[in-house]
Amino acid sequence: ETGVTQSPTHLIKTRGQQVTLRCSSQSGHNTVSWYQQALGQGPQFIFQYYREEENGRGNFPPRFSGLQFPNYSSELNVNALELDDSALYLCASSPPGDFLIQETQYFGPGTRLLVL
Amino acid sequence: AQSVTQLGSHVSVSEGALVLLRCNYSSSVPPYLFWYVQYPNQGLQLLLKYTTGATLVKGINGFEAEFKKSETSFHLTKPSAHMSDAAEYFCAVRAHTGGFKTIFGAGTRLFVKA
Numbered sequence: 001e002t003g004v005t006q007s008p009t010h011l012i013k014t015r016g017q018q019v020t021l022r023c024s025s026q027s028g029h030n031t032v033s034w035y036q037q038a039l040g041q042g043p044q045f046i047f048q049y050y051r052e053e054e055n056g057r058g059n060f061p062p063r064f065s066g067l068q069f070p071n072y073s074s075e076l077n078v079n080a081l082e083l084d085d086s087a088l089y090l091c092a093s094s095p096p097g098d099f100l101i102q103e104t105q106y107f108g109p110g111t112r113l114l115v116l
Numbered sequence: 117a118q119s120v121t122q123l124g125s126h127v128s129v130s131e132g133a134l135v136l137l138r139c140n141y142s143s144s145v146p147p148y149l150f151w152y153v154q155y156p157n158q159g160l161q162l163l164l165k166y167t168t169g170a171t172l173v174k175g176i177n178g179f180e181a182e183f184k185k186s187e188t189s190f191h192l193t194k195p196s197a198h199m200s201d202a203a204e205y206f207c208a209v210r211a212h213t214g215g216f217k218t219i220f221g222a223g224t225r226l227f228v229k230a
Contacts, residue, residue, distance in 0.1 A: 105216055
């Protein structure tokens, strides 16, 4: 069984640019969440997608947006990059089922973004 | 609002010694509780979780944690540290409803001395 994969592994951008990060969910998982982990900090929840619709959002501005595709893969898009956007971006997928029952998220290895 | 506090950003133990990583949470109702481990340049791996039932939870690699509602704590322990346990550990909470939004603590880096 293939786990959660993310691409690219590393990325360097300059301030003001736009970036797209990609995530392939674990087989059969229909929910994906994105987290930002700044250096030396814990991950912070960005948003969650369930069946191709955003279904929960953390305290991040609208320039952070996402997509989930019919095959449940996902993208995180960040516009107008700022220096503080430099971080490890983690994707996590979860299997189908009632949110009250399914508690396990499976994390990918992350994409490390550096904004200069 | 939920929050997680991990006491001690760095913990150092000798190989074979007891590992104790502290976690306290704040939540209006007892949430789901998790411990994750992160090795350098890797994603998060679930060590163990508490949802309902027995308050002493056993996880992988010999780790266990006890949910204490009265103390709002979920401390992680391992009787005997191994060099391979050196990593960053994150305590996390999630509400019983509202999807998978998970609140993480700031993390505790565990050092294991030979």
